[in-house]
Amino acid sequence: MSEGVTTASSGVDGVAWEHLIPGDEVREFAATVRARLTSHHPTTALLRLTEGAEPTLEGWDDLVALGILSIGLPEELDGLGTLADLAIVTEEVGRSLVPLPVTTTAAAVHTLIRAGLEPDPTAPTALAVDGGARPLRIFDGLFAGTVVLVSSDGDGTMIRHLAVADRTTPSSQIDATRPTVTIEPGDVVAEVRVGATFDEVLGPARVVVAADLVGVADLALEMTVAHALDRHQFGRPIGSFQGVMHQLADAHVALERARSLVRGAASALVTGPDAHETVRLTLLAKAAASEVAVSATALRTQLLGAMGLTFESDNHLSLRRARATAPFLGKAADLYARVAALYLEDRE
Amino acid sequence: MSGILNEYRAFLDRVLPADYDERYHEYRHDEELRTAFQAACFDHGWLVPEWPPELGGHSLPLPEALAVRIEGARRRVPRYMNIQSVGVVAPALRVFGTPEQQEKYLRPTLRGEAWWALGMSEPDAGSDLASLRTTAVLADRGFVVNGQKVWTTQADRSRWCTLYVRTDPEAPKHRGISCLIVDMDSPGITIRPIRTAGPTIDDFCEVFFDDVVVPSESLLGELNGGWKVAMASLEHERDMIWINNWMEMRRALEPVLRMGEVPQHRAVDLGRLLGDMEAIRLTGLRSVANRTLSRPDPLPGIMKLFGSEAVKVAAALALDLAGNGDPSDVRLFDESLESMAATIYGGTSEIQRNIIAERILGLPKGG
Numbered sequence: 001m002s003e004g005v006t007t008a009s010s011g012v013d014g015v016a017w018e019h020l021i022p023g024d025e026v027r028e029f030a031a032t033v034r035a036r037l038t039s040h041h042p043t044t045a046l047l048r049l050t051e052g053a054e055p056t057l058e059g060w061d062d063l064v065a066l067g068i069l070s071i072g073l074p075e076e077l078d079g080l081g082t083l084a085d086l087a088i089v090t091e092e093v094g095r096s097l098v099p100l101p102v103t104t105t106a107a108a109v110h111t112l113i114r115a116g117l118e119p120d121p122t123a124p125t126a127l128a129v130d131g132g133a134r135p136l137r138i139f140d141g142l143f144a145g146t147v148v149l150v151s152s153d154g155d156g157t158m159i160r161h162l163a164v165a166d167r168t169t170p171s172s173q174i175d176a177t178r179p180t181v182t183i184e185p186g187d188v189v190a191e192v193r194v195g196a197t198f199d200e201v202l203g204p205a206r207v208v209v210a211a212d213l214v215g216v217a218d219l220a221l222e223m224t225v226a227h228a229l230d231r232h233q234f235g236r237p238i239g240s241f242q243g244v245m246h247q248l249a250d251a252h253v254a255l256e257r258a259r260s261l262v263r264g265a266a267s268a269l270v271t272g273p274d275a276h277e278t279v280r281l282t283l284l285a286k287a288a289a290s291e292v293a294v295s296a297t298a299l300r301t302q303l304l305g306a307m308g309l310t311f312e313s314d315n316h317l318s319l320r321r322a323r324a325t326a327p328f329l330g331k332a333a334d335l336y337a338r339v340a341a342l343y344l345e346d347r348e
Numbered sequence: 349m350s351g352i353l354n355e356y357r358a359f360l361d362r363v364l365p366a367d368y369d370e371r372y373h374e375y376r377h378d379e380e381l382r383t384a385f386q387a388a389c390f391d392h393g394w395l396v397p398e399w400p401p402e403l404g405g406h407s408l409p410l411p412e413a414l415a416v417r418i419e420g421a422r423r424r425v426p427r428y429m430n431i432q433s434v435g436v437v438a439p440a441l442r443v444f445g446t447p448e449q450q451e452k453y454l455r456p457t458l459r460g461e462a463w464w465a466l467g468m469s470e471p472d473a474g475s476d477l478a479s480l481r482t483t484a485v486l487a488d489r490g491f492v493v494n495g496q497k498v499w500t501t502q503a504d505r506s507r508w509c510t511l512y513v514r515t516d517p518e519a520p521k522h523r524g525i526s527c528l529i530v531d532m533d534s535p536g537i538t539i540r541p542i543r544t545a546g547p548t549i550d551d552f553c554e555v556f557f558d559d560v561v562v563p564s565e566s567l568l569g570e571l572n573g574g575w576k577v578a579m580a581s582l583e584h585e586r587d588m589i590w591i592n593n594w595m596e597m598r599r600a601l602e603p604v605l606r607m608g609e610v611p612q613h614r615a616v617d618l619g620r621l622l623g624d625m626e627a628i629r630l631t632g633l634r635s636v637a638n639r640t641l642s643r644p645d646p647l648p649g650i651m652k653l654f655g656s657e658a659v660k661v662a663a664a665l666a667l668d669l670a671g672n673g674d675p676s677d678v679r680l681f682d683e684s685l686e687s688m689a690a691t692i693y694g695g696t697s698e699i700q701r702n703i704i705a706e707r708i709l710g711l712p713k714g715g
Contacts, residue, residue: 011637012415012418015630021637225711239705240711242701245702245706246702248705252650253650257627257631260630260634264629280622280626336618339623340618344605344607346605
C-alpha cells in the first residue's frame, strides 16, 4: 500500500478498480493478517473466554505494529492506503473472530477523523451512539481507555471523545470476545459539533463494522461448504442434495451482495465522502452485512446438525459474534428503512 | 472517458424524441422508435461499443464500452426489438462464424433488419437442454432436420434461427449436438405462435421441422461442437444481464419512490430492494474489475439469479404498494408478470442455484 493514496487511477462509473478488488499489495497484507490472527487466536483460546477466562490485551501491540490500524489514516498520522483497503483487511479481522477490539477501535478512530478530531490509533477506543440513556452501555468496551460518543444535534451532529472513568462488565455476555460494558465517562478529551448529519458522521465506522461482519459470514459459509462436502448421509455428501445446495447458493449470493455494498461504500467514502449517494451506500453496506452475518451463521448451525449446538464446536463462537456485532451502529431493518426514507425524500 | 460519454449523450439527445423521458412508458412499446434506435446505434458506433466501426462499435476498451452501456441504462434507452440477435447471435457469429457467414449475417443482424430465433428448448428439453432430440442427418443435399422446438421467442418474426440439433446420437449427450443456421422460410418449417399470458411477455412459438433441408455450409462452429457455441454465446451476455437488471430495478421501484412515502411496515422491504439495486451495479463492476485486471472472475455465475430474483420482488412490491385496486393497476400487473419470465428463461433460478453450488462452491453434482 502506498502512502495516503487516494487516486482513482482506473475504473468505471466513478468507482476505482482497486477499491472493488484488492491490489497485489493489499492482498498480500490481508494474507499476512489472516495467518497472524489465526495462529495467535486459536479456537481453544476463544472457547476459554466464553467459559469465563479473563480476557487480556495480549497480541494488541503486535497488531498495532503490523499496521492494521494505520490503514486509511491521513498522511500526517502516518497512514497507509485507503478506507477501501481497510475494508478488505477488516474482513480478515472478522473472519478470525479475534478477541481484541480491532474493528471497534478502527470504527472509533475513523469517526474521530470524520469529525476532524485527532485519534490515537494505537489505543483501544470504543464508539457508541448516545441516545441519552444512562448508564452508558458500550459495545466491545472492555479495554477502551476512551470512548467516542455520537449524537444527533439538530441538523448537525455532536461528537464527544471522553475518557473512561469507571467500568462495569456484566459476567453474562452473548459474545465474551466483544463484551458490552457499562461505563462512567470521565474527562473530555475533545468535542465538536459538525454540520454533517448523524448518518454521514457514522459512515466510515459503519463500513468498517460491515466489513468485519462480511468476514464473519465468509468464514461461516466456507466452513459450511466444507462440512457439506465431508458429511455423508444416504451414501453421499449432504452437499449433493439440492435442499442443501440451494441454501448454500443463496447464502453465497447474499455474501457477495454484502461484500459488493461494503466495497462500493468504502470506495464512495474515498472518492466522494460528502456525496449524496455515499451515506446511502454506507447504510446499505451495514444493513446487508448484518443480515448476512446472522443468516450465514444460522445456516451453518442448521447444516451442522446437532454438532453445531455443542460447546466444543466453534460454530457458536461465530453465531455469538454475528448476533452481538450485527446490531452495533444500527440494526439491518432500521438501516434499510432509513435508506428507503432517504430515497423517498428525493421524490417528494 | 468523459469525452466519449459526452459524445454518446449528444447522440442520444439527437436521436431520442424530446419528450422521451416524460412519455417513457409509451415509447417503451413503440416498435418504430425501437427499430430506428437500433439502426442509429449501429450506424454511429454505439451498438456494441467495444467492437470495430464496421460492426457498430467504436473499438472502445471494455471499461469505456461499459461506461457507455451504463449511461444508456441510466437514460433508459429503447430496448432492441429482438435482443438475442445483438446479445447472443452476433457474438457467436464473431467467434464461430466463417468469413462468409460473418459477411452474410452480421450487418443485417446488428442493424436489426433481420431477426433471429434461438432454437434451443424442446418439449422434453427445457432446463435439461443437452437432452434435446431434434435431429439433423447429413445427406448429399445437406443436413435434413426433423423435430420440434418450443418457447422459441419471436420465431414467427425471425428471418433466421440458430438451431441446436443432435448430429451424433451415439455420443454422450453434450458432445452430439451441433448448431445450424436455418433460414426460417425453408420448406418443412411450421411455426405456431403461443398465446402469452400478457402483452409484456415477448411472443414465443412452437416450431416444427419436417425434413427441412439445411445446406451443409450453414453449420455454425464445429460438427458436434454445438454445446460450446451455446455456452460461449451466453458468455457475452454477462454484462448485458446485470446492466439490464439494474435498469429494471430502477424502473420497477420508480412507481413506489414516486409515492413519496410507504407504509412503515414495508419500508424495510423497499430499503432491501434498493440495496439489491446498488449491489447489482457494484457486483457487476467488481466482475468487470476482475476481468480488466486478469483475475479469476466467478461473479457472473451469480448475476442472473441475483438480478432476476430481485427484479421480481421489486415488481411485486410496486404492484402491492402503488396499486390502487383499479384498472390503472394493469400496467403494474403486466410488469410483474414480465418480471416472472426472467427467472425462467435463459436458465431457471433453480438451475442457476445448482450451477452456483457446483461450479462456484465446488459441491458435487446434485441429484
